[in-house]
Amino acid sequence: MNQIINNIVIPHTNRTIGSEKALISAKECSGSLKVVLQFGFPAAFLANELRQQITQHTGQSVELEIRQRILAHKVQAGIATIEGVKNIIAVASGKGGVGKSTTTANLATAMAKMGARVGVLDADLYGPSQPTMLGVAMQQPQQRDNRMIPVQNADGIQVMSIGFLIDPDQAVVWRGPMVSQALQQLLFQSQWDNVDYLFVDLPPGTGDIQLTLSQKIPVTGSIVVTTPQDIALIDARKAIDMFNKVNIPIMGVLENMSVHICSHCGHHEAIFGTDGGKELANKLNVPLLGQLPLSLPVREAMDAGTAGNLHAQYEKIAQIYQDAALSVALAIADKGQDFSNRFPKIIVESQK
Structure with missing residues (x-):
């Protein structure tokens, strides 16, 4: 049997x-x-x-x-995992406007609906959008024992963002060190509640935030979002090169806006080119996590903060995100287990 x-x-x-x-x-x-x-x-x-x-x-x-039984898995050498968080997944693009934040919100929603405990850290400090996309823009994180408690949305996703702490009409005019410090505070001073997967929505580019992420934050793996357009693929390769240099594994490439489907006649048109993300994934020998159409329902759901309803109403779209989330979860499960928190800290003191 x-x-x-x-x-x-x-x-x-x-x-x-x-x-x-x-x-x-x-x-x-x-x-x-x-x-x-x-x-x-x-x-x-x-x-x-x-x-x-x-x-x-x-x-x-x-x-x-x-x-x-979802465990904490290996991260960069010399960096311990964070209390309350088992695995951190960085979502990057290299270029703005390719749908990275939309992808983060929907992958997190898919993972939560699959039965995982999920969090989202909005690391795009200059343009935080996750509170809006996840439907918690009007809420504020509570404080307990000098730590912030992430806001929880309708799907049970724990959300932390600088957007909760500043006036939405106020520009964030900070230099690199201030941005890096803010990112660390949002992550380390938040009281995460047994999160299996924490998605980090990175800003475009390969600057200070990405460097802080690679040097001081335990990252299990990364996802690169691109469109099929050549100019987007050039910047996506830069993000991939950055992750390779700091020894953060790439779990896969997700191609966004792969095709436009006319809502009136159903005609398919590859506005931004064809299979660019697929070719990039093949070149890197990593999974192509999915090819998402340029979709009006997705845009409307992100503006309204109703990702959960989007997944319930549009089965084909939900299936793409679910398949991508499952592929990432399987890749993480295949990694070695992290034992860094089990080793005692050794302090060497000079004797007078």
Whole structure:
């Protein structure tokens, strides 16, 4: 019986229950088969499909329990993970206007709907947009023990942004050191509540914030967002080169605005070129996480702060983001576990 279950392919992946060592137990109880599975990535959303698969392969009525044990995984050498946060995912573009913040908000929403505990840190300090996109622009973080408590949106995503702390009409006119210090305060002085995946929405470029991220913040992996346009791909390569130089692995490339679909006639037109993101991913030998159309419903949902409703109403769009989020979660689960917080700190003091 165990072998039959172990051979079952996990939906939306090319992996089996056996390859993930997910089977905890399978016991016959009161005429049905009670199966317990445990995964190192968000899998609660797969419950119905897995139950159907096991029922089909075993020919028995199945009572299925799915557990998730998402661990902290390896980051840059010499940097310890943050209390309350297991894995940090940087979302970068190299160029503005390619939909990086939109991608961050929707990947976070997809991951939360898959059953993970998710956070978003808005590191675009000059143009914070995550409070608006995630529907919490009118809220304020509370304080406890001199630490800020991230605001939580309707989908349970924990959100922290400089946008909560400044007048929305006020320009942030700060030099590099001030920006770097603000980023660290937002991350380290926030009381994150057992976050499995924290998405960091980076500003465009490869400047001070990106340097602070690579040197002082434990990053599990990164995602590069681009459009198929040649000029966007040039800047995306710069972001990729930056991550390579600081030893932050790239989990994949997501191509945004891949095609425009006319809302009246359904005609498809590749306004920004064709398959640029796909070719970039192939060149880097990393996954192409998805190709998203230039979509009016996505723009409207981001302006209204209703990403959760977007995913509920537009199945095809939601599926692209879900597949991308699952690919990232699997890549993280494959990484080595982080043990930095288990080692004692050694302090050397000179004796007088």
